[in-house]
Amino acid sequence: MARTPVTLLTGFLGSGKTTLLNRALRDPRLRGTVVIVNEFGEIGLDHELIEASSDAVVLLQNGCLCCSVRGDLVNTLIDLHQRQLQGELPAFDHVVIETSGLAEPTPVAEVLLAAAGVKPCFSLAGIVATVDAVNGQDTLDAHEQSVKQVALADRIVVTKSDLHADDGLIERLKRLNPASEVVDVHEADPAALIRASHGSGFEPGWRPAAPAPHRPGLRGQDARSRHDERIGRFSIVRDEPWDLDMLRLFLDALAANAGPALLRVKGIINVEGSPERPAVIHGAQQLVHSLAWLDRWPSEDRRTRIVFITLDQAAGDIEELVADIERLSRRTRAARERAARPHDGVRQ
Numbered sequence: 001m002a003r004t005p006v007t008l009l010t011g012f013l014g015s016g017k018t019t020l021l022n023r024a025l026r027d028p029r030l031r032g033t034v035v036i037v038n039e040f041g042e043i044g045l046d047h048e049l050i051e052a053s054s055d056a057v058v059l060l061q062n063g064c065l066c067c068s069v070r071g072d073l074v075n076t077l078i079d080l081h082q083r084q085l086q087g088e089l090p091a092f093d094h095v096v097i098e099t100s101g102l103a104e105p106t107p108v109a110e111v112l113l114a115a116a117g118v119k120p121c122f123s124l125a126g127i128v129a130t131v132d133a134v135n136g137q138d139t140l141d142a143h144e145q146s147v148k149q150v151a152l153a154d155r156i157v158v159t160k161s162d163l164h165a166d167d168g169l170i171e172r173l174k175r176l177n178p179a180s181e182v183v184d185v186h187e188a189d190p191a192a193l194i195r196a197s198h199g200s201g202f203e204p205g206w207r208p209a210a211p212a213p214h215r216p217g218l219r220g221q222d223a224r225s226r227h228d229e230r231i232g233r234f235s236i237v238r239d240e241p242w243d244l245d246m247l248r249l250f251l252d253a254l255a256a257n258a259g260p261a262l263l264r265v266k267g268i269i270n271v272e273g274s275p276e277r278p279a280v281i282h283g284a285q286q287l288v289h290s291l292a293w294l295d296r297w298p299s300e301d302r303r304t305r306i307v308f309i310t311l312d313q314a315a316g317d318i319e320e321l322v323a324d325i326e327r328l329s330r331r332t333r334a335a336r337e338r339a340a341r342p343h344d345g346v347r348q
């Protein structure tokens with residue numbers, strides 16, 4: 001049986017991986033694609049934001065693909081292959097692995113190229129890395145993972161060029177990886193970017209790297225998971241809908257505090273007055289995107305869920321900000337309700 005090609009989709013936090021993938025998945029040429037998505041956030045949201053049937057999306061959570069959930073990836077691939085053979089899954093002819101934005105791609109590629117049980121059934125078709133034009137240069141300066149993602153890619157896709165043109169970034173990407181194609185997402189066919197079986201430069205002679213040496217101070221922990229040390233992840237979950245004004249206030253506050261410490265914020269928000277259509281918020285480093293709306297809730301879970309990934313920043317700061325905004329919103333709402341009652345406080 002032919003091995004199923006796998007595309008590794010990498011790129012730093014918020015650089016546009018899911019957006020590119022969603023555009024590609026709308027193309028009938030990707031009808032037979034299964035997506036495995038890994039998120040670093042405390043709760044997973046991407047599986048809800050990927051526009052594919054739930055059968056075709058597998059979420060790997062609770063850690064980063066390049067370290068703590070590598071074993072889960074092996075098991076997931078083997079399980080997908082077996083369920084397809086047994087007819088429990090619709091046949092698929094392609095797999096995309098969307099890594100978390102913090103993942104180093106080499107250990108993930110190793111799984112495809114060397115893991116027992118995976119290698120006979122799957123082949124690494126290519127590595128695609130997204131780099132966003134707004135944060136790209138700063139991210140390359142500050143985060144080694146981003147450099148590794150770019151250095152390993154067969155294809156580098158520059159996103160958000162509609163917001164900021166950066167020729168210097170393109171030059172830098174070409175210098176970092178002269179063998180790779182650098183393309184602008186807005187000038188390319190998304191399905192071809194993801195699906196083209198251009199073949200990774202790794203096979204067949206590639207050998208997995210030697211295991212990382214043990215580092216003192218990381219007892220019991222794979223040295224590759226050291227990116228956990230400075231990075232915080234936490235989430236806010238609310239049952240009650242949020243007032244739209246409050247949500248706007250929250251976005252303004254985030255935008256005012258945006259910067260290198262806010263690696264990623266992503267959320268689905270239940271907004272008062274819009275019970276069927278949740279709002280979606282996104283931010284990464286210096287950029288907080290404008291509010292967007294989904295056409296419907298992607299699952300039964302209708303709670304507001306916001307995930308944060310931060311650098312050297314305590315969860316408490318953001319929780320305090322949210323608590324302040326919620327307090328303000330409650331007071332505003334109470335005042336509005338009082339004003340709407342015609343004879344409030346007047347005894348009849």
Ligand SMILES: Nc1nc2c(ncn2[C@@H]2O[C@H](COP(=O)(O)OP(=O)(O)OP(=O)(O)O)[C@@H](O)[C@H]2O)c(=O)[nH]1
Binds near residue numbers: 014159162163283
């Ligand atoms: N203007 C603009 N916005 C974009 C572009 N690509 C992505 N975005 C926006 O950037 C935000 C983050 O995009 P995602 O696709 O979720 O990024 P991601 O890399 O999947 O994020 P993580 O999985 O959390 O690392 C969203 O608000 C997108 O709408 C682009 O080319 N132009």
